[in-house]
Amino acid sequence: MxxxxxxxxxxxxxxxxxxxxxxxxxxxxxxxxxxxxxxAPPENVVRDLPTKVIALNSKTLPPSEATLVGIGDILIHGIVYKDVKAGESYNFKPLLANVKPYINSADISFANQETMIGGKEIGLSTYLPLIVQQKSGMR
The missing domain is CATH 1.20.5 (Single alpha-helices involved in coiled-coils or other helix-helix interfaces)
Incomplete structure (x- = not known):
């Protein structure tokens, strides 16, 4: 053995x-x-490109500011659908109620929504793939 x-x-x-x-x-x-x-260097590349001198603009613009607000990872799972169900529709606004003042105070706000926006035509789904109501998309 x-x-x-x-x-x-x-x-x-x-x-x-x-x-x-x-x-x-x-x-x-x-x-x-x-x-x-x-x-590998690409073939048929023009190496001697003509240069053009551009005169600098002597005018100076006044300084300006903008505020940005970003929200990350808006990801809607099945339990979220249950929480926001309102009859035959869905109301996602309460989910962002606590951060609404921050979003509204910015000049530019954006969100990273990690789902596809679908609806009745495509259908809804949860993990994976995530297809959400059109109302959840920020416009």
Whole structure:
């Protein structure tokens, strides 16, 4: 039994060794091919481009300011749909009620909504893919 066990372990170790070597060689070759295709200079490139001197505008504009507000990761899961269900529709406004003053105080506000905006035509879904009501999209 000891000889069979040693033989199986030896075969397993040799297989792992050769597999590792094969994968390393594949990775090296693939990386070299990728680098050569990315690093190769493009053909038919005009190297001597004409330059044009542009006179600087001597007028200076008065300084201006703008405030930005960003909201990240608006992600609507099934439990959120239950919380905002209002009859046959959905009301997402209460979810942003606490941050509404901050959003309204900015000159520019934006949100990262990590869902597709759909509706009755496409249907709604939760995790994954996330397709949400058109009312949840900020316009």
């Amino acid at each position: 000891k000889i069979k066990g040693k033989m199986y372990i030896s075969i397993l170790l040799m297989t792992l060794f050769f597999l590792s070597v094969f994968l390393l060689v594949q990775m090296y070759v693939t990386k070299a091919d990728y680098a050569s295709s990315v690093m």
